[in-house]
Amino acid sequence: MEHILGFSSVFLIVLLWIIISKFGTHIHKNEYKYYVGMGLLATVGTVFAVLHQLDMVSVDIPIVYQIAFQGHLTLAFFVIVMFGGAFKNKSKPKITIMKVRREMAILGFITLIPHAVLLITTALNANNPTGVIAITILFPLFLTSFPKIRKKMHAYEWRGFHKWAYFAYLAIFAHLLAINILAQDDALRFVRMSIYIAIFGIYTYMKFKNYILVEKPTKKAPTQKKA
Ligand code: HEM
Numbered sequence: 467m468e469h470i471l472g473f474s475s476v477f478l479i480v481l482l483w484i485i486i487s488k489f490g491t492h493i494h495k496n497e498y499k500y501y502v503g504m505g506l507l508a509t510v511g512t513v514f515a516v517l518h519q520l521d522m523v524s525v526d527i528p529i530v531y532q533i534a535f536q537g538h539l540t541l542a543f544f545v546i547v548m549f550g551g552a553f554k555n556k557s558k559p560k561i562t563i564m565k566v567r568r569e570m571a572i573l574g575f576i577t578l579i580p581h582a583v584l585l586i587t588t589a590l591n592a593n594n595p596t597g598v599i600a601i602t603i604l605f606p607l608f609l610t611s612f613p614k615i616r617k618k619m620h621a622y623e624w625r626g627f628h629k630w631a632y633f634a635y636l637a638i639f640a641h642l643l644a645i646n647i648l649a650q651d652d653a654l655r656f657v658r659m660s661i662y663i664a665i666f667g668i669y670t671y672m673k674f675k676n677y678i679l680v681e682k683p684t685k686k687a688p689t690q691k692k693a
Contacts, residue, residue: 467528469654474532476661478542482570486546490565497569504576511535511580518584525584537581537597541638543574545665548635552672555680568611575608592648596641603634639666 486493493500511534517523525535533539547570550563563570582601589597607628609615616624642662646655 469652471528471532472652472654472658473661474536474538475541475545478533478539479545482542482546486566486570487562490562493566493569497572500569501572501576504573507534508576508579512583515580515584519587534577535580535584537578537585540574540578540581541642543570543577544635544638547571547574547631548669549672552669552676554676568613572608572611575604578604588649594641594644594648596637596644600634600637600641603630603637607631607634635666635669 514523514525515535518525525531546563547567550560550567550570553560553563578601582597585597589595607630610619610624610627619627639662643659646659646662650658
C-alpha cells in the first residue's frame, strides 16, 4: 500500500483530468466557491501541519498524508496547468484545460500551503531549498492570477510576468528529483524519478514542437530592405 501511495500524483492527475472533463464548466462558473472551499480545507490542513510540528497530533495517516500533505495533489494541479500550455491549439485536451487553467493554478497553490508548512523544517534541515524556491516564484503568479488583480495589469505585461511560470516548473522538477535523491531511500524512488522525468520531458518536447511548428513560423519575418 505504502509503495502504491508514493505514486499518488499519477492517480490524482488522472482523477483531476476526469473531473475537469466532466465539471470544467461548473468549476469555471463557480470558481470563487471552489477557492473558498479549498481554502477552508487548506486552513484545516495547515492547522494540523502546525500541530504536527508541535508534536500535538500526527498527520502520518495513509492516503491523507500523501494527498493533503506530501505534495502529490499540488503536483497533479500543476501538471494539468503545464500541459494546458503544451497541447496543440484547438485540440480537445487544450480546450478542456484552458477552460479551467486559472482555476487549476489557484487551487494548486492553495493545496501547497499545508505541504509547505508541514515540511519546511525538514527541507531546510536537509539543505534542500528547491521547494522554497518554487513557492517563492509561484506566490506572485498566484496573486496575479485572480481576475480582479489581473485586470489591473496590461495584457502584455501580465503575459510577460507569467513567463516566470517556466522557472517555477523547473524548480518543481528540481524539487522532485532532489527529494528522491536526498530524502527518500525506498527501492521505488528510481521509478518515481523516471515518471517525473517522463512527465517533464514530454512537456518540454511538446512545447518545443509547438514552438517550432506553430509559434515560430507565425512570427512576423523582419521586412527586407530593398537593394
Ligand atoms: C516551501 C515549499 C516546499 C517545501 C518546504 C517542500 C518540502 C518537501 C519535502 C521535505 C518533501 C519530502 C516529503 C516526504 O518524504 O514525505 C517533499 C515532497 C514532495 N513535494 Fe514538496 N516542498 C515544497 C514545495 C513543493 C511544490 C511547489 C511542489 C509542487 C508540485 C511540491 C511537490 C512535492 C511532491 C510531489 C513530493 C513527493 C515527492 C516524492 O516522494 O516522489 N513541493 N516536499
